[in-house]
Amino acid sequence: MSDFAPSVSRLIDELKRLPGIGQKTAQRLAFFLLRSDRDQALGLADAIREAKDKIRECSVCNNITDTDPCQFCTSATRSRKTICVVEEPPNILAVEKTRQFSGLYHILGGALSPLQGIGPEQLKIKSLIERLKGGTVEEIIIATNPTAEGEATAVYLSKLIKPLGVRVTRIAMGIPVGSDLEYADEVTMMKAMEGRRDL
Amino acid sequence: MSDFAPSVSRLIDELKRLPGIGQKTAQRLAFFLLRSDRDQALGLADAIREAKDKIRECSVCNNITDTDPCQFCTSATRSRKTICVVEEPPNILAVEKTRQFSGLYHILGGALSPLQGIGPEQLKIKSLIERLKGGTVEEIIIATNPTAEGEATAVYLSKLIKPLGVRVTRIAMGIPVGSDLEYADEVTMMKAMEGRRDL
Numbered sequence: 256m257s258d259f260a261p262s263v264s265r266l267i268d269e270l271k272r273l274p275g276i277g278q279k280t281a282q283r284l285a286f287f288l289l290r291s292d293r294d295q296a297l298g299l300a301d302a303i304r305e306a307k308d309k310i311r312e313c314s315v316c317n318n319i320t321d322t323d324p325c326q327f328c329t330s331a332t333r334s335r336k337t338i339c340v341v342e343e344p345p346n347i348l349a350v351e352k353t354r355q356f357s358g359l360y361h362i363l364g365g366a367l368s369p370l371q372g373i374g375p376e377q378l379k380i381k382s383l384i385e386r387l388k389g390g391t392v393e394e395i396i397i398a399t400n401p402t403a404e405g406e407a408t409a410v411y412l413s414k415l416i417k418p419l420g421v422r423v424t425r426i427a428m429g430i431p432v433g434s435d436l437e438y439a440d441e442v443t444m445m446k447a448m449e450g451r452r453d454l
Numbered sequence: 455m456s457d458f459a460p461s462v463s464r465l466i467d468e469l470k471r472l473p474g475i476g477q478k479t480a481q482r483l484a485f486f487l488l489r490s491d492r493d494q495a496l497g498l499a500d501a502i503r504e505a506k507d508k509i510r511e512c513s514v515c516n517n518i519t520d521t522d523p524c525q526f527c528t529s530a531t532r533s534r535k536t537i538c539v540v541e542e543p544p545n546i547l548a549v550e551k552t553r554q555f556s557g558l559y560h561i562l563g564g565a566l567s568p569l570q571g572i573g574p575e576q577l578k579i580k581s582l583i584e585r586l587k588g589g590t591v592e593e594i595i596i597a598t599n600p601t602a603e604g605e606a607t608a609v610y611l612s613k614l615i616k617p618l619g620v621r622v623t624r625i626a627m628g629i630p631v632g633s634d635l636e637y638a639d640e641v642t643m644m645k646a647m648e649g650r651r652d653l
Binding site for chain 2: 258259260262263265266268269270272273274280282283284285286287288289291295296297298299300303304305306307309319320321326343344345347348
């Protein structure tokens with residue numbers, strides 16, 4: 256005999272599939288949903304369904320969106336001169352939070368990783384090159400992750416795009432603001448030294 | 455302009471309502487759901503809906519259940535002589551995990567807490583007394599939480615039930631197995647001394 260009613264077990268199993276959610280957390284969430292009022296619990300169920308039904312990829316920048324093209328690509332207030340290239344849609348948020356960037360985005364859908372069989376064809380690179388053809392874009396900011404894959408992707412893109420006469424830049428790597436040099440790993444420290452600026 | 459498409463924002467907001475889920479985790483879960491295949495994401499939505507539709511309270515023990523009476527109350531293999539009294543349905547799991555208890559359960563729906571306006575009428579105490587009337591029940595094990603409220607509830611129940619000629623016991627409080635005396639708080643240590651047994 257299972258300790259839970261079948262529909263409770265099923266809910267716990269479904270919750271356990273989520274990243275970072277183990278048995279205990281899944282149980283806690285399931286009992287929370289069972290205790291909460293019907294509208295609230297079904298609100299979550301409906302939100303999942305609605306998101307899966309409505310969300311598609313923007314045909315311009317590959318961001319996830321309700322409308323095609325997405326809110327960034329159709330915005331009248333954003334500059335068309337700069338495109339920030341990121342690996343995945345959530346990365347946009349990190350850039351947006353700075354409130355310093357008002358250009359457009361391009362989502363690659365990952366980074367080059369020969370070991371995982373991800374080559375240039377698996378990424379949305381062709382459509383990025385297409386976007387440069389109008390001559391409006393003056394700068395590509397490459398904001399892929401500071402990992403081996405992200406770096407390789409940045410180098411690959413820069414070799415591809417520079418010959419087209421577009422400026423290619425890479426976000427700075429270095430010591431995070433508010434941290435302590437004591438805890439910096441040697442690679443980050445090396446990048447911080449390399450990227451030093453005149454005061 | 456929001457950083458996310460409206461249906462993504464809604465999904466994040468709904469996930470944030472869950473206990474222990476903040477903005478960052480909600481975003482991570484939302485993007486996971488958006489990336490995962492349709493069946494898997496909708497599996498969670500359907501499980502929530504199914505649980506909310508099917509789950510009711512057992513009319514005997516107040517456990518959450520698909521069927522009324524619940525799997526414990528209808529089980530042919532469980533002894534009807536002992537009832538373990540707990541505060542909430544998830545507490546049953548802690549008892550079941552021991553594999554030592556094969557009696558029935560009774561869920562109070564909380565513990566006495568005058569400060570929060572929870573008196574005996576707000577708990578499922580009347581139905582517990584009803585269950586004792588047949589004369590089958592020989593022992594009530596009170597497994598409310600080892601808190602002030604749980605203790606008060608245990609004392610209240612014991613005063614109510616003992617006169618009916620039913621044995622009333624309370625789960626032991628003491629040092630958890632595998633821990634270190636060094637880290638035991640004084641109240642737990644006091645309970646451990648009080649509850650000492652002959653070797």
